Amino acid sequence: MTSLFTEISPEPEHGVATRRVTITVNGERKAAEIEPRLLLAHLLRQGLGLTGTHTGCDTTNCGACTVLFDGVPLKSCTMLAVQADGHEVTTIEGLATASELSPVQEGFKQEHGLQCGFCTPGMMMTATALLAENPDPTEDEVRWALSGNLCRCTGYQNIVKAVLWAAAKQRGEAVETDDGSVP
Amino acid sequence: MTAVDEIKIGGMGANRRRVEDDRFIRGRGNYVDDIVLPGMLHMEILRSPLAHARITSIDASKAWEIPGVRLVLTGEMMASRNLAWMPTLSYDTQAVLATDKVRFQGQEVAAVVADDPYIAKDACEAIVVEYEPLPPIVNPTQALAEGAPVIRDDKENQHDNVTFDWEVGDRDGTDRAFAEADVVSKISMHYPRSHPSPIECCGSIADFDRSTSKLTVYMTSQAPHIIRAAVALVAELPEHMIRIVSPDLGGGFGNKVPVYPGYVISILASILLEQPVKWIEDKTGNLISTGFGRDVYLEGELALRQDGRILGVRMHTVSDHGAFFSDAQPSKFKIGLMHSAFACYDIPAAHLTARGVYTNKAPGGVAYRCSFRVTEAMYFQERMVQAAADDLGMDQAEFRRVNLVRDDDFPHRTPFGFLTDSGQYGKCLDIGLAAIDYEGFLKAKEEAKAKGRLLGIGISTMTEPLGAGNSREYDILGIKMFDSAELRVHMTGKAILRTGAKTQGQGHETTWAQIVAHELGIPAEDITVEEGDTDTAPFGMGTYASRSTPVAGAAVAMVSRKIKAKARKLAAHLLEVSEEDVEWELGRFYVRSAPDQGVTIQECAMAAYSNMPDGMEPGLENNAYYDPPNLTWPFACYIVTVEVDPGTGVWDVLDVVAVDDCGVRINPMIVEGQIMGGLTEAYAMASMQFITFDAEGNCIGSNYMDYLLPTAWETPGFQLHEVVTPCPHHPIGAKGIGECATVGGPAAFVNAVMDALKGTGVRNIDMPLLPDRVYGAIQTGQDVSGAPPVKTGS
Numbered sequence: 001m002t003s004l005f006t007e008i009s010p011e012p013e014h015g016v017a018t019r020r021v022t023i024t025v026n027g028e029r030k031a032a033e034i035e036p037r038l039l040l041a042h043l044l045r046q047g048l049g050l051t052g053t054h055t056g057c058d059t060t061n062c063g064a065c066t067v068l069f070d071g072v073p074l075k076s077c078t079m080l081a082v083q084a085d086g087h088e089v090t091t092i093e094g095l096a097t098a099s100e101l102s103p104v105q106e107g108f109k110q111e112h113g114l115q116c117g118f119c120t121p122g123m124m125m126t127a128t129a130l131l132a133e134n135p136d137p138t139e140d141e142v143r144w145a146l147s148g149n150l151c152r153c154t155g156y157q158n159i160v161k162a163v164l165w166a167a168a169k170q171r172g173e174a175v176e177t178d179d180g181s182v183p
Numbered sequence: 184m185t186a187v188d189e190i191k192i193g194g195m196g197a198n199r200r201r202v203e204d205d206r207f208i209r210g211r212g213n214y215v216d217d218i219v220l221p222g223m224l225h226m227e228i229l230r231s232p233l234a235h236a237r238i239t240s241i242d243a244s245k246a247w248e249i250p251g252v253r254l255v256l257t258g259e260m261m262a263s264r265n266l267a268w269m270p271t272l273s274y275d276t277q278a279v280l281a282t283d284k285v286r287f288q289g290q291e292v293a294a295v296v297a298d299d300p301y302i303a304k305d306a307c308e309a310i311v312v313e314y315e316p317l318p319p320i321v322n323p324t325q326a327l328a329e330g331a332p333v334i335r336d337d338k339e340n341q342h343d344n345v346t347f348d349w350e351v352g353d354r355d356g357t358d359r360a361f362a363e364a365d366v367v368s369k370i371s372m373h374y375p376r377s378h379p380s381p382i383e384c385c386g387s388i389a390d391f392d393r394s395t396s397k398l399t400v401y402m403t404s405q406a407p408h409i410i411r412a413a414v415a416l417v418a419e420l421p422e423h424m425i426r427i428v429s430p431d432l433g434g435g436f437g438n439k440v441p442v443y444p445g446y447v448i449s450i451l452a453s454i455l456l457e458q459p460v461k462w463i464e465d466k467t468g469n470l471i472s473t474g475f476g477r478d479v480y481l482e483g484e485l486a487l488r489q490d491g492r493i494l495g496v497r498m499h500t501v502s503d504h505g506a507f508f509s510d511a512q513p514s515k516f517k518i519g520l521m522h523s524a525f526a527c528y529d530i531p532a533a534h535l536t537a538r539g540v541y542t543n544k545a546p547g548g549v550a551y552r553c554s555f556r557v558t559e560a561m562y563f564q565e566r567m568v569q570a571a572a573d574d575l576g577m578d579q580a581e582f583r584r585v586n587l588v589r590d591d592d593f594p595h596r597t598p599f600g601f602l603t604d605s606g607q608y609g610k611c612l613d614i615g616l617a618a619i620d621y622e623g624f625l626k627a628k629e630e631a632k633a634k635g636r637l638l639g640i641g642i643s644t645m646t647e648p649l650g651a652g653n654s655r656e657y658d659i660l661g662i663k664m665f666d667s668a669e670l671r672v673h674m675t676g677k678a679i680l681r682t683g684a685k686t687q688g689q690g691h692e693t694t695w696a697q698i699v700a701h702e703l704g705i706p707a708e709d710i711t712v713e714e715g716d717t718d719t720a721p722f723g724m725g726t727y728a729s730r731s732t733p734v735a736g737a738a739v740a741m742v743s744r745k746i747k748a749k750a751r752k753l754a755a756h757l758l759e760v761s762e763e764d765v766e767w768e769l770g771r772f773y774v775r776s777a778p779d780q781g782v783t784i785q786e787c788a789m790a791a792y793s794n795m796p797d798g799m800e801p802g803l804e805n806n807a808y809y810d811p812p813n814l815t816w817p818f819a820c821y822i823v824t825v826e827v828d829p830g831t832g833v834w835d836v837l838d839v840v841a842v843d844d845c846g847v848r849i850n851p852m853i854v855e856g857q858i859m860g861g862l863t864e865a866y867a868m869a870s871m872q873f874i875t876f877d878a879e880g881n882c883i884g885s886n887y888m889d890y891l892l893p894t895a896w897e898t899p900g901f902q903l904h905e906v907v908t909p910c911p912h913h914p915i916g917a918k919g920i921g922e923c924a925t926v927g928g929p930a931a932f933v934n935a936v937m938d939a940l941k942g943t944g945v946r947n948i949d950m951p952l953l954p955d956r957v958y959g960a961i962q963t964g965q966d967v968s969g970a971p972p973v974k975t976g977s
Contacts (some may be wrong), residue, residue: 171248
């Protein structure tokens with residue numbers, strides 16, 4: 001496992017003390033020797049190759065790096081990876097199964113809730129956490145929940161619709177799925 | 184058999200869900216920072232903390248000592264390879280790494296390449312640079328003052344800080360119009376600096392392969408072919424040995440058009456080290472050093488007749504370009520398309536003078552979600568129009584109606600000489616006014632006023648020139664602004680399409696296939712769309728200035744028609760009739776006299792590889808280079824209502840109505856997405872996007888804690904309406920749309936707040952309309968116009 005992280009922390013050359021961490025990522029236990037200063041976002045991206053978690057602003061503002069940390073949305077660009085030792089992290093790669101998208105993922109496609117796609121993983125992680133806590137949110141509740149995630153493309157209106165679509169689907173209600181493309 | 188159903192095959196007009204979403208929603212996008220190459224090293228840039236200073240020494244010895252550091256580059260080392268300076272896309276030059284002095288805070292001074300980005304950052308901090316400070320110049324007034332230090336003393340024959348002086352229009356005719364005017368309405372304002380700020384910052388991975396001498400660069404570029412040309416010129420590498428790949432882009436908005444020093448440095452580093460070198464900018468680096476937009480001061484005047492007709496327009500602009508004139512600009516037009524102002528109004532005379540200046544700020548003037556300064560043009564226009572209506576005491580909607588070009592006046596020569604071709608301006612205005620309940624709101628406003636509440640309504644109507652170019656008038660560095668598409672139809676009727684554009688969220692992978700489906704009847708899902716790799720895509724000028732659909736989209740239609748022409752010959756061969764006897768319906772050729780005898784486009788494709796007539800070249804592929812006859816001119820009417828709290832200066836948006844006429848809509852869902860995104864940026868600029876410079880030239884707003892972008896919570900909801908006036912010269916009748924709302928939107932928000940303040944004596948507050956500015960203006964009854972946003976001291 002250590003070799004995975006040589007790119008980030010070639011500790012032999014440095015002489016920097018490393019720490020061993022064990023983190024459950026998308027249901028799988030991962031162990032690594034890492035520099036204490038390594039950020040969680042970088043461990044996920046470079047160390048584990050989970051590049052769906054994006055880094056946008058480096059200051060916990062844009063939310064592109066949002067993951068679920070023990071089920072709670074957390075911006076991984078300002079958390080040290082060592083702080084995640086012993087915890088559970090879910091990334092965008094953990095939302096879908098091999099064959100099935102989560103309702104939030106479906107909703108974003110259905111309602112055109114993304115354009116460039118860069119903020120999308122973080123948005124969907126936050127939305128997933130919201131719907132786990134509040135299966136029937138109002139538009140205002142969705143807007144408030146997403147207010148830690150920035151999007152420069154969509155103007156949010158379709159993101160809000162996407163989350164409400166996902167909520168309805170998750171509650172088992174009928175949702176519009178006609179996608180206008182080839183049946 | 185009959186024609187296929189166009190909507191069912193995902194053709195034009197279908198709200199086809201986006202194919203690119205399938206990877207994005209799974210976290211499987213492929214952005215530059217996601218790419219990992221074997222042996223890849225990491226680069227970090229050391230930036231200047233000062234805005235204007237002479238470099239007296241650079242000591243990098245401590246950086247070299249850090250384990251894992253592979254290379255430290257300084258300006259001197261770049262200069263020894265003739266790479267310390269590079270040409271910009273506006274016929275200026277820009278320092279790659281500073282040699283003599285630094286000219287803005289954040290300018291690139293040195294670079295470190297190391298085994299990992301953490302080490303590279305450490306090493307940057309170990310570089311000791313000594314500076315001798317020079318007086319910083321942070322606005323045009325200082326730049327043009329007598330005895331001001333010359334910022335660009337690197338340039339021969341540059342003895343002041345003037346970048347250009349430019350003039351367009353009819354000076355004498357405009358003077359006559361003003362002499363005849365009943366009323367002259369004057370207004371001054373500043374369109375402040377704004378940063379496009381896509382969430383993804385800029386970056387590159389340069390990979391020079393010594394064994395093949397080939398350079399591959401993965402980079403965040405909206406215009407990969409222009410970059411290839413620039414690299415060929417700057418690095419003196421043969422163009423066929425350069426491959427630029429623009430993978431998924433996390434937004435662009437004009438920020439990813441210019442050539443940035445980081446790209447060039449990473450290329451040199453890879454050539455020197457013979458290993459891939461990745462450079463990923465951090466947010467502060469992006470915000471303080473890459474393409475700012477706007478920063479233009481206006482003195483505007485309208486000559487008015489008492490009955491409301493505009494007789495003439497005079498504009499004088501002074502634009503702050505920062506230290507390097509590095510935005511992409513057609514060579515003919517120094518202040519971009521500023522002279523597209525007032526294109527939707529019937530005005531006999533107009534004159535514009537424009538001056539550009541250098542300052543000790545980051546390079547500015549990039550077209551932030553607009554076509555070469557069109558955003559400033561339309562903002563100035565619509566603010567001048569509202570002020571003029573107020574000066575005449577005329578209703579602002581009526582004033583517009585009196586002056587808008589009428590439907591039967593097309594083609595219409597605009598006040599500065601462009602030719603517009605189509606539109607239903609009055610209809611758009613009517614739909615907008617009805618949607619917002621204009622009369623009802625005016626009544627509500629009066630009632631509210633009686634209770635001390637300030638309501639306001641703002642209108643913005645505009646047509647803008649989108650889709651540069653035609654090649655007669657538009658170029659970047661002399662390269663004409665056309666675009667291209669290449670279509671290969673495989674034998675089973677599936678196809679791959681490549682274009683010279685580059686999507687950054689606009690959904691080309693979805694919509695280009697819809698155009699092919701419309702032209703050929705091949706289901707959109709059977710068509711792969713690829714862009715951004717200069718080794719495979721045909722030459723094109725990239726995506727910005729809302730030019731994709733007007734130019735590359737047209738090329739997609741034209742190449743489809745070439746394919747169809749050949750398919751018709753194949754159909755005639757298969758049907759054993761002459762070509763003249765073959766008719767087309769979507770997806771199928773048939774015999775005119777026997778409509779039930781036909782062949783599908785897929786059968787024609789198979790025949791192209793297996794059963795072509797004697798003498799016919801096999802295969803079914805072609806390309807098209809499209810040089811548009813003119814720009815496209817979409818029209819928009821945006822109406823915003825607000826309530827201003829006089830006690831705090833806080834204003835809330837009540838309603839936003841958008842009526843857009845962008846001609847034929849390929850995918851209405853995507854068009855609406857573009858409009859809503861644009862409206863949000865308009866609201867952002869009007870309300871909170873505040874990034875400026877203090878008296879020392881320090882960038883204020885260099886991260887997202889200080890540079891506020893609206894979230895889902897602040898952003899208002901939008902009500903959208905459409906009018907369709909097809910573009911007469913575009914093959915599928917489409918016009919540009921991506922930028923309309925960003926261009927036309929800001930004035931609607933500001934006009935609404937100014938309307939609410941009517942009667943207080945305040946005529947203008949420069950954006951962003953921060954509560955303290957609004958409150959201060961209400962308290963003093965004074966405009967907040969043209970002043971540098973941060974006090975610069977005495």
